[in-house]
Amino acid sequence: xxxxxxxxxxxxxxxxxxxxxxxxxxxxxxxxxxxxxxxxxxxxxxxxxxxxxxxxxxxxxxxxxxxxxxxxxxxxxxxxxxxxxxxxxxxxxxxxxxxxxxxxxxxxxxxxxxxxxxxxxxxxxxxxxxxxxxxxxxxxxxxxxxxxxxxxxxxxxxxxxxxxxxxxxxxxxxxxxxxxxxxxxxxxxxxxxxxxxxxxxxxxxxxxxxxxxxxxxxxxxxxxxxxxxxxxxxxxxxxxxxxxxxxxxxxxxxxxxxxxxxxxxxxxxxxxxxxxxxxxxxxxxxxxxxxxxxxxxxxx
Numbered sequence: 001x002x003x004x005x006x007x008x009x010x011x012x013x014x015x016x017x018x019x020x021x022x023x024x025x026x027x028x029x030x031x032x033x034x035x036x037x038x039x040x041x042x043x044x045x046x047x048x049x050x051x052x053x054x055x056x057x058x059x060x061x062x063x064x065x066x067x068x069x070x071x072x073x074x075x076x077x078x079x080x081x082x083x084x085x086x087x088x089x090x091x092x093x094x095x096x097x098x099x100x101x102x103x104x105x106x107x108x109x110x111x112x113x114x115x116x117x118x119x120x121x122x123x124x125x126x127x128x129x130x131x132x133x134x135x136x137x138x139x140x141x142x143x144x145x146x147x148x149x150x151x152x153x154x155x156x157x158x159x160x161x162x163x164x165x166x167x168x169x170x171x172x173x174x175x176x177x178x179x180x181x182x183x184x185x186x187x188x189x190x191x192x193x194x195x196x197x198x199x200x201x202x203x204x205x206x207x208x209x210x211x212x213x214x215x216x217x218x219x220x221x222x223x224x225x226x227x228x229x230x231x232x233x234x235x236x237x238x239x240x241x242x243x244x245x246x247x248x249x250x251x252x253x254x255x256x257x258x259x260x261x262x263x264x265x266x267x268x269x270x271x272x273x274x275x276x277x278x279x280x281x282x283x284x285x286x287x288x289x290x291x292x293x294x295x296x297x298x299x300x
Contacts, residue, residue: 010255018138053082060086063288064268067281069249071268076203079260084293094192095267097174099147100250101186103205103220105156106144108214109169114158115140118219122151142221147238153183158227170211174203187241195265198252202263206235206254218236224253232257236264238282251283255290262294 181191
């Protein structure tokens, strides 16, 4: 077998068939780790044993540069058993879950009976918060859509630390670490999750393979709908947290079109405390990439 240096992948992907696509734009340098070079023979041997393929898209860098952020992107296509990745070094790097945790949180709140249904309303406590949309009564649907932190903090307190921990262990969400306080652990506490784990959880959600009732799963799938057109449906959740002095932004979910489904995890980082591009970059970069990969544009 001829060894192509462009097919050497970070060692965490040893075992996958690897294809590196380079579109227009300048080259971004060679691999960062000498270990990857040492493991190339093992990686290439393992690639022959697996049907899964990984396509690297260094050219996606242009989207991140345009918003002045760093980050990574992962798309899993189960029809082709293929990953499309940008910046694979971050694929298994743990980040704070932030508000992407509202997906399992909603499932747990419904399953425990703390929240009855999507219309279960909690009254606003009259505390003025930074985001005006939070300063009113909310139900599960509106709290999910607006990432209303106080609503989920209250439901977390009602669920309780022991039940929350037990459910996170049972459903296998991230590192299942609830340290840092029952109403803070997904924001500033110990909960961490990787892009790979996000996609795994979404796959199990979509395929009804999580340890929750079908009713709870159906309600969460419904409130997750971000776009619903005649051609496709997107279910997803954004998140915004901090780690090591960086702002961390998420957009995770899946797109269904006819009989096909694609799972995505998008994570961005910025060291600029007031980067005006940060909030929109979470979704705008994702939809730009989906438009390029799947031939769809935001709003189509």
